[in-house]
Amino acid sequence: MxxxxxxxxxxxxxxxxxxxxxxxxxxxxxxxxxxxxxxxxxxxxxxxxxxxxxxxxxxxxxxxxxxxxxxxxxxxxxxxxxxxxxxxxxxxxxxxxxxxxxxxxxxxxxxxxxxxxxxxxxxxxxxxxxxxxxxxxxxxxxxxxxxxxxxxxxxxxxxxxxxxxxxxxxxxQTLPPRDVRSGLSEVVKHGLIWDAEFVDWIDEHADQLLALDPEALGYALYKGCSVKASVVSQDERENDLRAILNLGHTIGHALEAVAKYNELLHGEAISIGMVGAAKLGVQLGASEEVYTVTKRVLKRCELPVRLPAHLDVDAIMEAMMHDKKFKEGKMVYIVPTGIGEVEINKSVSAAQVRAIVEQLKEEA
Amino acid sequence: MxxxxxxxxxxxxxxxxxxxxxxxxxxxxxxxxxxxxxxxxxxxxxxxxxxxxxxxxxxxxxxxxxxxxxxxxxxxxxxxxxxxxxxxxxxxxxxxxxxxxxxxxxxxxxxxxxxxxxxxxxxxxxxxxxxxxxxxxxxxxxxxxxxxxxxxxxxxxxxxxxxxxxxxxxxxQTLPPRDVRSGLSEVVKHGLIWDAEFVDWIDEHADQLLALDPEALGYALYKGCSVKASVVSQDERENDLRAILNLGHTIGHALEAVAKYNELLHGEAISIGMVGAAKLGVQLGASEEVYTVTKRVLKRCELPVRLPAHLDVDAIMEAMMHDKKFKEGKMVYIVPTGIGEVEINKSVSAAQVRAIVEQLKEEA
Incomplete structure (x- = not known):
């Protein structure tokens, strides 16, 4: 225990x-x-x-x-x-x-x-x-x-x-496989924002996690909860730091809304969102590895990385405008700067995000 | 100001x-x-x-x-x-x-x-x-x-x-007279729980308050807000002391509910409730003056002190059971022990309260 x-x-x-x-x-x-x-x-x-x-x-x-x-x-x-x-x-x-x-x-x-x-x-x-x-x-x-x-x-x-x-x-143990994968998405997120070693560990142990091996699962949840607890302890009411927990969520929440909260599970939506964030990170100067590792680990966990083609980009952008990650009109975006490192970028434009969303339909 | x-x-x-x-x-x-x-x-x-x-x-x-x-x-x-x-x-x-x-x-x-x-x-x-x-x-x-x-x-x-x-x-200045009287009920309450001198002051200045004299009104609201602020500062989340602000509210809330939130204004309901609390206080050992002064000041503010005869006592008791001033099954009651003084009594029985409610129909 x-x-x-x-x-x-x-x-x-x-x-x-x-x-x-x-x-x-x-x-x-x-x-x-x-x-x-x-x-x-x-x-x-x-x-x-x-x-x-x-x-x-x-x-x-x-x-x-x-x-x-x-x-x-x-x-x-x-x-x-x-x-x-x-x-x-x-x-x-x-x-x-x-x-x-x-x-x-x-x-x-x-x-x-x-x-x-x-x-x-x-x-x-x-x-x-x-x-x-x-x-x-x-x-x-x-x-x-x-x-x-x-x-x-x-x-x-x-x-x-x-x-x-x-x-x-x-x-x-009785979770449907799709829910297992969706859950691993937030585990990966906790690695990506805070702990590069843990990202490596997931990369190596994805098969055991997908097979619900109790020892691997217990460790992964302990690590995931530890990252969450560390962040929350420093910023309970999301004044600043806590926002990093939203990695992948700006696009992810919009996808969930446009897919009417039934086509995509939460973890699937933020998996696609994290690939989008990684692409943005690379555009803004992070190493290409941020994108390749993010995508590889998510795929190892059998999570989707491509935006379903039929989801309308206008509707996704509209849903994002209704979401709450805005500060005085500008978009606040959690952008990876390395593996296990992110920044809170307050000057991302809607046009940049739109370009990323469009590119997400081309992922493979 | x-x-x-x-x-x-x-x-x-x-x-x-x-x-x-x-x-x-x-x-x-x-x-x-x-x-x-x-x-x-x-x-x-x-x-x-x-x-x-x-x-x-x-x-x-x-x-x-x-x-x-x-x-x-x-x-x-x-x-x-x-x-x-x-x-x-x-x-x-x-x-x-x-x-x-x-x-x-x-x-x-x-x-x-x-x-x-x-x-x-x-x-x-x-x-x-x-x-x-x-x-x-x-x-x-x-x-x-x-x-x-x-x-x-x-x-x-x-x-x-x-x-x-x-x-x-x-x-x-444009408040209907009935709303002025109803509002004064909470002003009186703040005196009754905390400040005997302020109760005397209201007793002497009720006419000016009813006439909306700005100087009297400003002073009364300042005093009322001061009592409220003092209590809240000591117990923001109503763990203990803050409960004293509920003087008259156990019966009062039930009366409002049974009168379908339209026959009695809030201040009128708690005025009757405060008379009930004063009667209970006297029964539990407070000086008879607690009852006479409470009633006199409320009447000076032209507030009702008698329970309307057509309101059903069973329904009032039932409404009280749904209210939230209960702690592990027992009724918590704010009981005056003197003018400007109350206690939080946790052992008042429903039967005692019922007897008081019935007597309130006989007030004059």
Whole structure:
């Protein structure tokens, strides 16, 4: 079992990564002072819930907790204001009070949605993240929670740190291969922004990661979470440094929106976005290697690097204008300057980005 | 012009109280670093907007600000998730970015709603309160923002402190008399929880306050805001002390809910609630004077002290169970122990409160 701490003063919290942690979920809750006098609400989705929710609920009840549950449809469409409102109703009807805890059992969608319910309910109650996807190693650390608006992703949200993150590697064994690959995309991102050695390690261990080897996976998630925790500790509310976590996301979010949040998985969209960022980096002076290594590692993880030809470039640019990575009209772009190094470039023009997006249709 | 500061570390902010401050609104904005490079959104309501919005918008535009506006229907029903979502849409369409500011121009409803939009939009942007009612001297200080859920008031919200509060006494001159009285209810509350001398002062100056004498009003709002600021500075997130601001609110919120948020104004509901709290205080050992003085001062401000006979006691108790002033099943009640003194009593039973509610129908 690996453990690391996100250092945020009085909002610091631990991340536990290991096999079989869910078998001891009630011990972790008791250890971290989760109240058994106030009702808990576990929020999960219809894919994850059948595998883990009944056992978790039973174990917590046996340990004296009062447990309510809510299961939402799988997929990004659950990150809606309507679903948020439904869950507030569930919380009210279950009698959650200011000392209650909301538990997110699932991937990034469940984490973001349940986290925003926890942030808003009674102006903020406690929150535990139990990620069940690789992708969620990213979203479950750092306290960013949100729902989507039809015009923009993650536009309605809060910074709300969890009490702890409980990462049971066993829950990853049933992930569909496409979700495994999508999740590895954020792992690669954490290497690309911070740690060249880790990029090499992924390059060498991609096969083991794709095969869900527990030792390789545990190490990769520990490293990925460590990078995220380091960045977040230095800039909790994204005033500056934290923006580097958006490598690949400017194009990636726009692709997700234009593909209606169903054709491309998040990790696939940012994989293409990271190739775009690498191309931009090389244009702005980084070594050609930034592009070749970025692309090679992503391909080793069986991730897409080419923009699907039918996605409209005008629509992609329009979606980007609605996204939030703008500062007083100029585009803020995370640009690689080397492997494991990026800069926050505040003077990238829409025309430059458009040229990159067009070129992404030609990648092979 | 009076000025006071809410001391909250890096989230500290000033409250300005005086006549004609709106004539200098752009100077205050510039002084406090409100960016003119990112669009502003002013949110007001249909009663207030015609009086002040066009001039404010014009003045800010002349000073180089980009200004968008949104006008919501007057009344508590605007504190809805649907209205919240509409305003997020307006903010997106107006191109608000992370450096934008949302301005609340209106009473408590506009402040709570606009403040929650500011708290949630892009996970939190800047926010200025320009209260135009007496009641809002309370809600505009302290950072509590929220919208309502059909099952409970203020259940969806955040703690989001404004950059400043700009209180122009001239905007109060057109307040309907019933709103003046309702607003004075929170002024009386601030005296009752903190400052016996101020209670005496209100007792002596109620006529001037009802007549909207600017000097009396400026002093009363300064004192009311000072009490609020002192309490909030010591307990921003309502872990303990801040709960004393809920004097009269346990019963008051339930009355508002049962009266469907239209028959009783907020200040009227809490006036009745404060009489109830005073009765409970006397039952629990406080001097009889607590009840007589509370009632006398509220009546001097022409506020109701009797529960309307047609409001159903069962429904009131049910509404209270849905409210959030519960801790692990027990009712937390703010009980006066003297004039200017209250305690946070965590062992009041529902039966005791029910008896008080029933007696409130007999007040004269």
């Amino acid at each position: 690996r453990e690391l701490k996100v250092e945020l003063g009085e909002r610091s919290y631990p991340i536990y990564i290991g096999e079989g942690l869910l078998q001891d979920v009630s011990s972790y809750f008791i250890k971290h002072g989760i109240s058994s006098k106030s009702p808990l609400l576990i929020i999960s989705n219809e894919h994850v819930a059948p595998h883990y929710l009944p056992q978790m609920e039973e174990q917590l009840k046996q340990a004296g907790f009062t447990v309510a549950t809510a299961v939402v449809p799988a997929g990004e469409s659950s990150k809606s204001i309507a679903q948020f409102e439904k869950l507030i109703t569930v919380a009210l009807e279950a009698g959650l009070d200011r000392h209650s805890t909301i538990v997110a059992l699932g991937g990034g969608v469940v984490g973001d949605l349940a986290g925003y319910v926890a942030a808003a309910y009674m102006r903020g109650i406690r929150f535990v993240q139990i990620p069940t996807t690789i992708l969620a190693h990213d979203s479950s650390v750092g306290g960013k929670v949100a729902v989507n608006h039809p015009l923009a992703k993650n536009i309605i949200g809060a910074f709300h740190q969890p009490e702890m993150v409980l990462y049971d590697l066993n829950t990853l | 009076r000025e006071l500061k809410v001391e909250l570390g890096e989230r500290s902010y000033p409250i300005y109280i005086g006549e004609g401050l709106l004539q200098d609104v752009s100077s205050y904005f510039i002084k406090h670093g409100i960016s003119s490079k990112s669009p502003l959104l002013i949110i007001s309501n249909e009663h207030v907007a015609p009086h002040y919005l066009p001039q404010m918008e014009e003045q800010l535009k002349q000073a180089g600000f980009t200004v968008a506006t949104a006008v919501v229907p007057a009344g508590e029903s605007s504190k809805s998730i649907a209205q919240f979502e509409k305003l997020i849409t307006v903010a997106l369409e107006a191109g608000l970015d992370r450096h934008s500011t949302i301005v609340a121009l209106g009473g408590g409803v506009v402040g709570d709603l606009a403040g929650y939009v500011a708290a949630a939009y892009m996970r939190g942007i800047r926010f200025v309160q320009i209260p135009t009612t007496i009641l809002a001297h309370d809600s505009s200080v302290g950072g509590k923002v929220a919208v309502n859920h059909p099952l409970a008031k203020n259940i969806i919200g955040a703690f989001h402190q404004p950059e400043m509060v700009l209180y122009d006494l001239n905007t109060l």
